[in-house]
Amino acid sequence: MNFMKATTAGIAFCAAGAVSAAELEVTHWWTSGGEAAAVAEFAKAFDATGHTWIDGAIAGSGGTARPIIISRIIGGDPMHATQLNHGRQAEELIEAGLLLDLTDVAEAEGWKDIVNPTSLLDSCTVDGKVYCAPVNIHSWQWIWLSHKAYEDAGVPVPSNWDEYVASAAALEAAGKIPLAMGQQAWQSSGAFGVINVAVGGVELWNKINVQKDAEAAGGPEMAKVFEAAAAARAMAANSNVQDWNQATNLVITGQAGAQIMGDWAQGEFQVAGQVAGQDYTCLPGLGVNEVISTGGDAFYFPKQDDPEIEKAQKELAALLLSPEVQVNFNLKKGSLPVRGDIDLAAANDCMKKGLEILAAGNILLSGDQVLSADTSGQIEDLMVEFWNDPSYSAADAQAKYASIIADAD
Known part of the structure; x- marks a missing residue:
């Protein structure tokens, strides 16, 4: 589907579903500078339809x-739309x-033909019905390097993980923190x-996370991963901040x-006016295995006992995946x-790297898509202990990790 046809399809759905003006409360956790600028694009587009986006930002991660x-939805006080990660969080x-079936929207908009990779829409689908609108692909698989820090340290900006680890001593000698790391559990786990x-x-990742292979989780290849994580823990020892954007x-x-x-x-580099390749370098897959995970964000729509509100919810769902909104937001x-049919000529160098990796098919599912919330929580708890306790050996942490995978659902 080309851009013009896609735009026409989106307009057709919105026209067919046009309703009287509605106010929709939308909850999300996008509160940093870059995140706020992005979600404002959704709000602006929805307000332009004559409806009103009531922003329900929740501070924190x-x-x-x-x-x-989830408590509000279960407790009978649902918002009209909410961000979650597409995957198993809403099972x-x-x-x-408790959630609105969006299958009619997905079919009218042709989501099956435009959402790329298809695993994103699959993660929104249960028993053949679509329950969420995926809005982006977010990959964890990056390291961001400061040109200023390396210039001050008098060493070249690394091009891979091994070079980065080797540069830590020079950074420390120059009074720099080798690895910035916030104190929240999801950051160390991520x-x-x-x-x-990397x-x-x-x-190996697929064996452990998809196939739940506990033997691989406890094996020699995974031991190298835990040793690398121990090195990262040491490099982050003096990073005394809490939030990721800090x-x-x-x-x-x-x-x-x-x-x-x-x-x-x-988004944070952009708000700060920094330029990819000039002020900072990004290395997908830590410069070792150039791959991106295909996790990200999606919007779910709790059921309401109001036909007019439901129509507005579906109009918002269609709008979130419309070509112009997808470009402006991302x-x-x-x-x-999430659309494979739009032009991102304005993307910076790092986004272009991600697009090239996506186009080449070098992708893997995100943990949210293959691990239950309970298993993910156990791994997060383990990582909190491991990262915060230098005496917690890599071998002991690996043994605990293998036991979690053995019982994973």
């Missing part, structure tokens, strides 16, 4: 926001019949996942050499669009 969101809400893919490789700011200001963080970090978010 997804780990903070998700329990609040229980769908099973309880960084571990990135190291897992050092262990995609095949850690990103350490890289932006040259106080830290690097941060392992998803591509949403690009350019500011730093994420990749």
Whole structure:
């Protein structure tokens, strides 16, 4: 489907579903500078339809926001739309019949033909019905390097993980933090996942996360991953910040050499006026295994006992995947669009790297898509212990990890 046909299809659906003006409360956890600029594009587009976007931002990470969101839906005080990650987070809400079926929207808009990769829409689909609108592809598989920090340290900007680890001593000698890392559990767990893919490789990751192979989780290849994570823990020892965007700011200001963080970090670099390839370098797959995970964000729509509100919800769902909105939102978010039929000529160097990897098919599912919330939570708990306790050996952490995978659902 070309851009003009896609635009026409979107207009046709919205015209067919036109309703009287409605106010929709939309909850999400996008509160950093770059995130706020991105979500404002959604609000602006929805308000332009004559409806009103009531912003329900929840401060903190997804780990903070998700329990609040789910509690409200289960407790009978649902918002009209909410961000979650496409994957298994909404399974229980769908099973309880609390979320709106969007299959008619997906079919009218041709989502099956335009959403790329198809696993994104598959993650929104349960028993043949579509329950969410995927809006972006966010990959964890990046390390962001500060040119200023390396210039001050007098060493070249690394091109891969091994060079980066070797540069840590020079960074420390120059008074820099080698690795910026916030104190929230999801950050250390996410960084571990990135190291897992980069050092262990995609095949090992799939064995453990998809096939739940506990023997591989406890094996010698995974031991190398835990040793690399222990090295990262040492490099992050003096990173005394809490939030992810505070850690990103350490890289932006040259106080830290690097941060392992998803591509949403690009929004912060953009707000700060920094230029990819000039002020910072991005290395997908830590410069070792150039691959991106295809996790990301999606919007779910809790059921309402109001036909007019339901029509407005479906209009918003269609709008979120419309070509213009996909471009405007993702350019500011730093994420990749879920549509495979739009032009992102304005993308920066890092986004273009991600698009090239996506086009080449070098992708893997995200942890949210293959691990239950319970298993993911156990891994997060383990990572909190491991990253915060230098005496927790790589071998002991690996043994605990293998036991979690053995019982994973």
